[in-house]
Amino acid sequence: MIAYVIRRLLHTVLVVFAISLLIFFSIRLTGDPVTVMFSAGEPTKEAIEEVRRNLGLDQPLYVQYLIFLKGLVTFDFGESFRSHMPVMDLIMERAGATLALAIGGTIVSILIAFPVGIISAVKRGSIVDFFGRIFSLIGISFPNFWLGIMLILIFAVNLKWLPSSGFEGPQHLILPSITLGMILSGILARLVRSSMLEVMNQQYVSTAKSKGISDWAVIIKHAFRNALLPTITFLGLQFGSLLGGTVIVETIFSWPGIGRLIIDAINQRDYPVIQGGVIFLAVIMVVVNLIVDLSYSLIDPRIKTGGSGRA
Amino acid sequence: MTQNPILQVQDLKKYFPIKGGVFGKKTLKQVKAVDGVSFDVFEGETFGIVGESGCGKSTTGRTILRLLEPTEGKILFQGRDIAELSKNDMRKLRKDIQIIFQDPFASLNPRMKIQETIEEPLINFGVTDRNEREKRVLEVAEQVGLTKAQLSRFPHEFSGGQRQRIGIARALISKPKLIIADEPVSALDVSIQSQVLNLMRDLQKEFGLTYIFISHDLSVVKHFCDRIGVMYLGKMVEVADKNSLYDTPLHPYAEALLSALPSSHPLQKKQRIILQGDVPSPSNPPSGCTFHPRCFKCLDVCKTEQPSLQPVHEDHLVSCHLYQGAKEQIATGESR
Amino acid sequence: ACSSGKSEKSSAGSSEKGKEENPVKDRGNEIVIGVTAEPQNWDPIDTFLLDWSTVATSVFEGLVDRTLDLKLQPGLAESWEYLDDNTLQFKLRKGVQFHDGEPFNADAVKFTFDRLLGPEGQKGPQYANYNSIDHVEIVDEYTVNLKLKSKDPVLLTKLAGYGAVIVPPKYVQEKGDEFFNNNPVGTGPFKMTGYKRDQEIVLEKNPNYWKKGLPKLDKVTFKVIPESSTRLAELQTGKIDIMKRVEVAQSKTVKESSFLELKDVGTPTVYSMRFDTAKKPFDNKQVRQAINYAVDKDAIIKDILSGYGKSISTYQSELSFGNNPDLKPYKYDPEKAKKLLKEAGVKEGTQIDLFIPGNDATFKEIAQAVSFYLEEVGLKLNINSVDSTTLISDLIPNGKAGHMYRQGWGGWTLDFDNTAYLMYSEGQKWNPSFKDAKVAELLAAERSTVDQKEREKIFKELTEVLYDLAPELNLYQAVDLYAVNKRVQNFQPPHEDRMRLEEVSVK
Amino acid sequence: MVQKVLEIDKLKVGINDDGNKIAIVNGISFSLQKGETLGIVGESGCGKSMTSLSLMGLLPPGVEWLDGDIKTESLHFKDFKKKDWRKIRGKRIAMIFQEPMSSLNPVYTIGKQIMEMILSHENISKKQARERALEMLKLVGIPRPEQVLDEYPYQLSGGMRQRVMIAIALSCNPEILIADEPTTALDVTIQAQILELMKKLQEQLNMSIVLITHDLGVVAEMCDRVIVMYAGEIVEEAQVVELFDRPRHPYTKGLLSSLPDVNEEKEYLSSIPGVVPAPGKMPAGCRFAARCSFAHERCKNTPPLFEVNGSKVKCWLYENGDSEAVL
Amino acid sequence: MTTLQQQVQEEVAILPKKRTFLQSFWRFVKKNPAGFIGILLVLLSVSCALFSQWIAPLDPGKASLSSRLSPPSWADDTGKSVFLLGADQVGRDLLSRIIYGAKISLMVGFFGVLISMIIGTILGLISGYFGKWMDDLIMRVADIQLAFPFILFAIVIMSVLGTGIWKIILILGLTYWVGFARLIRGQVISLKEQEYIQAAKAIGGTQFRIIRKHILPNVMSSILVLGTMYIAEFILLEASLTFLGLGVDPTVPSWGGMLADSRNYVTTAWWTATFPGIAIMLTVLGFNLLGDWLRDKFDPNMKM
């Protein structure tokens, strides 16, 4: 088990290293941060060179890369070109908002998808199934920005029930969570449904029924508990990418999340923030993956992580 | 019977590694699926392998065909060591050794027409002429009792028995010398089972085939085979002529196995030997004789020392400490 | 045309919709302003962002101040005079305090400029604007001399700019740059008491402000709301009082509301489609002129911008010093355009690549309109919408932005010098290809004098030359739209994003 | 001892596809007596499992109870609501399935799974239920029962799991145990263990067993009475000795003779040609006729179950009793 | 052995019941209402895409600023062009643009899926079939691909290769191969153990032949299912890219572009954003329903 975790972490290191290379060189293909900084004013060549020197951009690329790598090892991604704040601080500042949104979105998607998925599977082929599926698909049939704007117009502007943006009280979390949750729930409901269908064909469900316990006990305690496994995997991975930020939802709802931080950094070509942010995301993704894998054993006693079990 | 071995298996081992360690490269444990199996198969005979689930029957069969790479040991087919052949030579050799699988539902590609399935070996073995192939397919289909109309259908349109015929046709078309039949009838209904067994026997007569017949059904093995090997946990524990085995099983395991056979008539009540405990795991076999924890005739020596497969009578080999004495007698009396 | 600060009366709104209730009820003596972004960084020497000035104008002050009408007036300096060509003397205002209680005096001024011109300042983009200053001499506690390296005709304007606002020496030295970055302290009417990155900035009244009786508000909160639809929703629901950057498309909604007011103001920013004169057929003046004739700029302003834009004849706004009001924009004359194209030997159906930033929905509409106009004169326009940062920092500087590209330019000094020099002088970052001997000569001449009369003359000639050379298709001068809750009194929209809030009050 | 615990009356089970009914089990009748073991044999797909599942009200989705009834002295299963089913399942009729590997829920401990059964039928505390579960494990001869109680199914071998299944099934003292191919997936030596155990428990608890299998050896070993099914119908019903000594229906005969016998040496096995027709594609008349070497004109009509010397045979050959049929 | 009697029996058994076309059609509709709706919606958008020239009432590129933002109208009182669904920001007929937009959206979906499918399938097959270091390598590359932000990737690609619809297609294709690769890898790993693959090996098949003839056809159905779902996703992604300023040329009528660029008119000219929104929704819904149906059809228990 420990060996397994270590092995996975070593893989993470490899992936992170590869990403560091990729990110470092690819963003340097997309324009010059100093030019962006001088998008007004009177940038003489010398002034630009000066700034470039001060930011360390005049050094040979490999030297810059080595400096970046060195920082990486100590979790020091350097300072933002723009705000001159340590990148790590900028990321950590947003951890709360990001986490809140990720949790909110996940909860909404669970609230929608689990009942819909379960009922659809249990009543497979019925009218309930039909409408359940259509309903869960609606969420993924709209572009997310459109969905977000519509929710704002309906619930904030017209009905005046909820605030439309910002990161303040819990009520501010509702609309962005619904937007994210609707999108997620489409896929999730589908997954729940198909896992449930699979599980309900299993012999042990018949066994449970043959014990004379109630239908819902069979469905929830026996079928659903087993159908949870692929669902948890999906949710875990999805949660990982939510932590990485969902730029559009964050933008629409003025949510100070990591996604927006990175997108703004990309727009400003703020190299340290892009690099730090992307590496941070990569690590989050891999770690979440790992946690998801490890958490299997909580739900399914059969899975002892170790040996050849790597997805 | 002319004693001309077509296949000699010598000390064959197949271990499956259980990977672990930091880079997943270190082998933590091994499943000793086949652990030092030796036997000869003679031309034209049917050699049966019986044993409980997981004892390594299929693995033995597949290793002989090198569908699995052997860990150790020699497999001499007509004197040539298969284990040494290059991949490509092995591929060519498969013309001569064929296999029929247990599950007629899983062993046919669901998306290939029967015609294509049966034809495939010919393509692989370089028969380029389409008409020639078509002719051969028709020929072999007729031999196994399939009609021309059926050739253009897909497997799901066939019953289990018919599918097994398709599998047999596929194995036959390259005119092999040896066919390994891995539980060819255990997935079939009784009434269909006899159809297939009869067909296999017909074909054996017609083409002088040699079979290795793997099964866990003792009555079927008795009916179909000439000589039988009993496997337990990756090892051959007894090899004998069928009558000799069924009349006087020597190994306690074989004895228990035969006694566990359900009776064929309600009034014929047998004295059963009920074995205690379960089949142990091949990744962690017991010390000494691997059967000793379940053995009802267990001696002290069994717990520590591995017996080896030795002849007790002519054509009756057993791997058990009980027959240590007998073995010595033979060893002095016979010169083999 | 609209003059600055004039507000549109909502004519239809009240009668059509009836009176909606103003959703802002008990906010007290404070306002909330919705802005698109914030600069992340409050250090004045580190920024060039308009978003910085929107907020920081209320926090920091310079020696020189620019009124909402863009007139220079005394700021922290009561007066100034050129002692000689290279010495500019300032008399400082007395009794001014920084928000932390530190006194404002000559030391602060010297510290500010030492910092700006020293290693700290050289890391940021502002340094370049002030490198005509050599150093600052303290004469006495309230008198300083700026020693100049070279003549700088627009220095005074620049001193009203971001980089030259005065910062508190003790505070900066003691707390360090990073702390200052996040907790700025100046002498302005408001002090920053709260800052949540990318969320909000809270300003509170500076009770010791040197202008008596000001500011009127107790508190101003800036909320960062990047998406315009959301910003409008916040305004409609009363969560904010002032919305910065109303899209033209949204103007109708604002006008129809009974409790909102739309305010528009001309900005120094002008939008053009600039030609890459190195590329055929745009190396030919006739072609460039033809395109100027082919496009009906007035129609674009009227229909797409709903009138919120002003026509321009050269690449500068009417607010710019050097603007030549005698020049009238090229008339819409497709026949003439066709003729010119024919003369230039441009074939019917010639393909032209236009690059525009993908995030500007309004300009996309304009680009399409231009495309139709060009089609009428037989040219085929391919619109490439690209990442705006890539466009400005990579494609344009490297001449990879097709035959035409959109560029907006503010000319922050409000002097054509800035724009003309950067756009038409050879080798400049944003001038990939244009060169002309006459233009170069005029630019050099303009820079060698501080005599504004003389410069005006030079600019007049320069604009005429440029008008004829037509290095760009000049489209319009931008008009900024602000939407304001009617409870807010005295809010005048700024020409250049620098909101002045000290006079603002609420009903 | 002739006390009927269950009577199946013209049971018809099938697929109802848009009112287009296809019978899988086509009107079968039989009864089960107290303490007896009734074997049901027949080829794969002939409806054995559907019959047993309808006794539990556990027909899979898509398969419906079309007609007929199942009765005990006081109950008509036909009128059952969901709740009524729940009351008899496990309590009066319990079931074990073919696949011990997948019959237990992988995520719950053995103890929990046994206790669930007990708790849902009896009003006792968890602690008591746990003790009962332990008792049951001991009863079915599981080694180290205390530990096994807290282990998960994956930690047990197939034979042990089947024992656990038996323990679950018997934990509420059902009158009837339905065993649907309980040993098919097990090794011969383990099969012997399980069969032995079932025999022992039946004697101890005096319950009735319906044993479904396609292994005639198992039938010979275990059963008192046998029902032979073919294509959804009962073709023969007889005491077990009678069936083996004097199989009457041509299908039964074929079945018996196609089995290889360890004690007998033959070169070829006799075999029944052809395959079982698929449900919905049943020929009119006798369903076995197409494969039957005795088939003649009469077989175009469906034969009734003729009673012959205490056995029942669905074949025209026995229209006039045994005599005529001995050909 | 096999009697004639038996053969006749089998022939009969295998013949399906005869139904008229209408009967079987009605049966299908009743059994799979969702699938039917899905197919209908997909057919609708595909025919819009294929036959836009003939279906569209007006030229989607023809604009006049004078008809800018005309509301939807049926009446033809002035003899001018009638905009059934209104006109857009530059005065083009919305209905015609939506019809033409189907072409772009479906192109993005179809070709994007094609590219990712080809890459993903090849890599997934290699990874699953050969295993070992190749598997490790490919799966690590997949991890990297997943951890690399999509938008940044889009910006990088566009700044190297330029913009345009084909670049968007390329970006989607190069990003989403991972989904296919993982799906196929998983399936291949379990397929490899299937007896018919073993059989194919036993009868002397080369590896290439086994992959091509035995493995590929058997993963095809899952590929198809995922493909339809990705088509839906790509159509939405094109819209999101436009929202972020990385979309296609605005003269090109694309649903995503229409929707993203008209979001500020939602309250003042509702039709500009509503109708493209509905078009996207219906098409995406159609593909999703189609995908669901295909999945149920091929394998009721397929997991994602």
Ligand SMILES: Nc1ncnc2c1ncn2[C@@H]1O[C@H](COP(=O)(O)OP(=O)(O)OP(=O)(O)O)[C@@H](O)[C@H]1O
């Ligand atoms: N690919 C493999 N990897 C690891 N272990 C394997 C593999 N294949 C087989 N084994 C193990 O090897 C042992 C022998 O398996 P094998 O399939 O040969 O048994 P068998 O005698 O054919 O059983 P059955 O009667 O169930 O077919 C089993 O314990 C099995 O779990």
Ligand SMILES: Nc1ncnc2c1ncn2[C@@H]1O[C@H](COP(=O)(O)OP(=O)(O)OP(=O)(O)O)[C@@H](O)[C@H]1O
């Ligand atoms: N859920 C279902 N829907 C439709 N038909 C079914 C369903 N389950 C089983 N059947 C059909 O019902 C028939 C009888 O099935 P059943 O399981 O009772 O056979 P069986 O005699 O138990 O066979 P086996 O020995 O293989 O278990 C088969 O032809 C089968 O195809």
Ligand SMILES: [Mg+2]
């Ligand atoms: Mg096997």
Ligand SMILES: [Mg+2]
């Ligand atoms: Mg069954």
